[in-house]
Amino acid sequence: MSKIIAKVIVDNRASKTDKPYTYAVKKDMEEDLKQGMRVLVPFGMGNRFIKGIVIETERYSGDIFKLKYIEELLDDRPIISEEILELGLWMREKYLSSYLDALHAVMPPGDIKEITTYIYMKNRPSSETYSLSHIQKNIINLLNKNEKISFKELKEKIKDNNIRKHIKKLEEIGILETDLEVGTKVGKRYEKYIDLKDNNIKLEELISEIDNRAFKQKEIIEYLYMHGETPLKKLLKEVNTSHGVIKSLEKKNRIAIIEREVLRNPIPKGILNYEKHRLTEKQQYCLDEILNCIKENKENKFLIHGVTGSGKTEIYLQLIEKLIEKGKEAIVLVPEISLTPQTVERFVGRFGQNVAVLHSRLSAGERFDEWRRIKRGEVKIVVGARSAVFAPFNNLGIIIIDEEHENSYKSSMNPKYNAIEVAEKRCELEGAALVLGTATPSIETYYRAKNGEIKLLTLLDRINNKKLPIMNIVDMRDELNSGNKSILSTDLYNAIEENLKDKKQTILFLNRRGYSTFISCRKCGYIAKCKNCDISLTYHFSDNKLKCHYCGMIDTPPRICPKCGSKYIKYFGSGTQRVEDLIKKLFPQAKVARMDVDTTSRKGSHEKILQNVKNGNIDILIGTQMITKGLDFPLVTLVGIIAADTSLNLPDFRSSERTFQLLTQVGGRAGRGDFEGQVIVQTYNPKHFSIQMAKEHNYTQFYNKEILLRREFKYPPYMEIISLVIYGRDKGKVSEVSKEVYGKIILELRKNKLEKLEKDIFGPNPAPLEKLKNNHRWQIIFKSDKGDSSMLKDIINRVCIYNSQSKKYKGIKFSIDVNPNSIL
Structure with a gap:
């Protein structure tokens, strides 16, 4: 006779226990046990009780006398759905993380150990209406004395093996309701x-x-x-x-x-109605095409490639409205916290209390309450950053990802997931549609759209036929030759002065992404690059060397420019604070604000700065990436890009793409109101194709050039990249373990007849950031096509993750990133 067995992931962080453990299920639990429930199980030699989560149940006809039994079910229902559980398990495999890290990402906020199921009285029963059993009456009597009772306590007081059936019956007739509470430092308010x-x-x-x-x-x-x-x-x-x-x-x-x-409400009060706009012919076409494809089950993945100001948000709003009418739910992802207030205003202005928000700037209490509102079905829309992709909806109809090209959709914490890939998988599991929107699609997404994997919809014009801003390129080499050594060109200085006279607003953008430093000639624009990889070489202060962090090539930095013989060759960089000080000095009459990590660390600081810009209380806003996208200010008519070269010359194969995206996005903040806009781009490399194509607002031409380089140098979308960083406090040991791990991976590749992959493994080398937080870091870069990717991942998994707690590797840690945003 067959028995039910369950596979359980136990709450133990040791790498050796990172696997499913099989337990037998007691007869009286068989009907109640479901995937996604928490259980108490005996574990280890001493059979101490430990909590775990059931990831699979199955009938087993073999001998189970050697198996331990599940001791107790901790919930009356799964805390996560089958689809969300499957999503977590898929993430573990895709991103080479542990079971616990993958499941923690998809579970309720808080700790697996601190989740409690509570039973509440919803409506007091009428004896004339309901015929209740003795056990059901006992449950009601207990709840008459308590506002709520935990599932665990109820089981202890009412000793009945069918307790779940009684609770379910009382729920069905509307007397009881159950709710999950998650242990956080902040409880209910x-x-x-x-x-x-x-x-x-x-x-x-x-x-x-x-x-x-x-x-x-x-x-x-x-x-x-x-x-x-x-x-x-x-x-x-x-x-x-x-x-x-x-x-x-x-x-x-x-x-x-x-x-x-009282639920905490993170949504600001006083948000005005956001009126529904009449769609243009092209917007209407996009909306109808998506709805028809969903209705006829033709397609479920879409890319809206629309220029800045083309009205993508209005399409999202009307799309969601139509799906809500059919009883569906929607998740809207935005890339930056600075975008959230404006997006929230539009969605709350249109849908009122039907919107919840989820992002990292919420307090623990706010996050806790928002999650419960979603779980209870009190809202139909979630707007949030990356982790909102896991919002616990039961009838998901659509996930919309705005500014899909943004690198903040990639997590830097385990599991190092890409929210776009996760959203795509979730839509596949739950039969929902995925809509991506941007003015500057990532090369990988556009490649898939061109190949028919994603349906491409294009909006080439701004709303009301407003003109795209004129982009002027200033060659900073000419400025230097004419004696101007300031970080502001003459053109930009004059334009700011003119804008102030006209009572219009200016945005000055400075890109300080990453910590890397490159060598550049200010006279001719020469950049020191790797001959093998077409990537800028990184200057290392400690040993005065230029290094390529893809293939390991090392060179000595030149003292004079090898191209023009100039002495103006040195490492490059300038900070936002320096720009702010200069602007205040040059334009003392202007109201100046800075928006970067330093000025937005306090809660609500983003919103305050943006509101001041919106109200016209700021003349010049200086900022980093957080001001480049999505923001819509009618009085901003001038955008100045201080140094386009900073992103262009990072040691990253995506540097040309990032530069094109940044110039297009930050330029798109100008001229969105009734006045024409202009963008001034300062660069030492004005002829670079990414700058020229951004000037012409020509994404297709940029893509056609960039995709050829990707194919030539074997970068995504043609190949997958895996970055393995080995780090620890002991410099010698990190170096030794890195070489040993490399050797083991090579042996495994040969055993599995994958020798062809050896030529695309680079390292081990010291990482671009050789030392971080007192940890020395070495790196190995792997490239493989998608066919060999899963085999390669399996080998890295066996060599690194399964051995990470062996005595030989004591004090050493491994960080694995699949298709990283950057190899820094």
């Missing part, structure tokens, strides 16, 4: 409410029993009689009384003080 103890007594009778001198007590009774249950804060204010008077009435048994849960 409660507010005190006041009501009369007995609402059936007449007002005259209630007042007559109170002393005539206690006129405030009488006033409170009269107020509650007229208005019913009232928040304590409001009552104190309305009646102009004190806590002491309330306490006196409570002692006299005239009033009841009730604590009610």
Whole structure:
């Protein structure tokens, strides 16, 4: 006779226990046990009890006498759906993470150990309506004495093996409801409410029993009689009384003080209605095409390639409106926290209380409450950053990813997932549609769209036929030759001055992405590059060397430019604070603000700066990437890009793509209102194709050139890249282990007849950032085509992850990143 067995991931961080453990299931648990439930299991030699999560159940006809039994079910239902569980397991395989890291990403916020199922009374039963069993009556009696009771406590008090069936029956007839609570440092928030103890007594009778001198007590009774249950804060204010008077009435048994849960609301108050706009012919075509494809099951993946200001957001809003009418739910991902306030305003302005937000700037309490609102089905739309892709909807209809090209959709923490790939997988599992939108698609996404994997929809014009801003390229070599050594060109200085006179706003953008430093000639624009990889060489201060972090080539930095013989050759870089100081000095009459990591670390600081720009209280905004995209300010008519070369010459195969995207996106902030905009780009390399194509707003031409380089040098989308960083405090040991790991991987490749991959392994070499947080870092880069990728991952997994806690590797850690944004 077959038995039910379950595969369980136990809550233990050791790498040797990072695998499913098989447990037998007791007969009385067989019907109740489901995937995604937490269980208590005996573990290890001492059989200590440990919590775990069930990832699979199956019938087994073999001998189970050697198996241990699951001790207890901790939930009355799965805490995550089958689809979300499958998504987590897929992520583990795709991104080479541990089971626990992958499951933690998809589970409720908080700790697996701190999740509790509670049962609440929803409606008191009417004996005439329901015929209840003895056990069901006992459950109700317990809840009559308690506001809520945990599932664990209920099981202990009502010893019945069918307790889950009784709870389910009481839920079905509307008497009970269950809810998950997640242990966080911040629990639920409660507010005190006041009501009369007995609402059936007449007002005259209630007042007559109170002393005539206690006129405030009488006033409170009269107020509650007229208005019913009232928040304590409001009552104190309305009646102009004190806590002491309330306490006196409570002692006299005239009033009841009730604590009610109040959900924290991270959405700002006072958001105005965001009116529905009439779509242009091309917008309407995009909307109809997506809806028809979804309806007819033709396609479920779409890319809206629309220039900045072409009205992509309005398409998203109307698309969601149509799907909500059909009972579906929607997730909208935005890349940066700075984008969220503006996006939230538009969605809340259109859909009101039907919107929840999820992002890292929420307090623990706000995140906790928003997650529960989504889980309970109280909202239909979630707007948020990367992790909102895991929002616990049960009837997901669409995931929209705005600015899909953004690198912030890639997680830097384990599992190092790409939210776009995860969204695509979730849509596949749940039968939902995926819509990507951007003015500058990533090369990988556009390649898939060109090959028919994703349906491409194009918007080439701005709303109301507004012109795209004119982009002027300033050659900073000419500025230097004419004696201008300032970080501002003459053209940009004059344009800022003119803009201030015209009472218009200016954005100055400075890209300080990454920590890498490159060698550049300010006279002719020469950049020191690797001959093998077409990537800029990184200057290392410690040993005065130029290094390629793809193939390991090392060179000595030149003292004079090898191209023009100039002495103006040195490492490159300038900070936002330096730019701010200069602007304040040059334009003392201007109201200047800076928006970067330093000025936006406090909660609400993003919103405050953006609101000041919106209200016209700032003349010049200086910032980094967080000001490059999505923001819509009608009075911004000038955008200055201080140094386009900073992103162009990072040691990254995506540097040309990043530069094109940044110039297009930051330029797109200009001229979005009634006035024409202009963009001034300062560069030492004006002839570079990414700068020229951005000037012409020609994405297709840029793509056609860049895709040829990707094929030539074997970069994505033609190959996958895996970065393996080995790090630790002991410099010698890190070097030794890196070489040993490399040797083991080579042996495994040969065993599996994958010798052809050896030529595309680079390293081990010191990492671009050789030392971080007192850890020495070495790196190995792997390239492989998609056919060999899973075999290669399996080998890296065996050599690194499964051996990470061996004595030989004590003090050494491994960081694996599949298709990293950057190899820094």
